Amino acid sequence: MDMNGMDTQSPVMQACHAIMMWLHQQGLMPGMTM
Numbered sequence: 001m002d003m004n005g006m007d008t009q010s011p012v013m014q015a016c017h018a019i020m021m022w023l024h025q026q027g028l029m030p031g032m033t034m
Helices: 011-025
Strands: none
């Protein structure tokens, strides 16, 4: 996922990013690269 051009300062984007990072840490999304 390309985060460039998105509002990374918005609470929604911060929450989505945190969730995706958590899923990646759990090994549920091994193919995702941030």
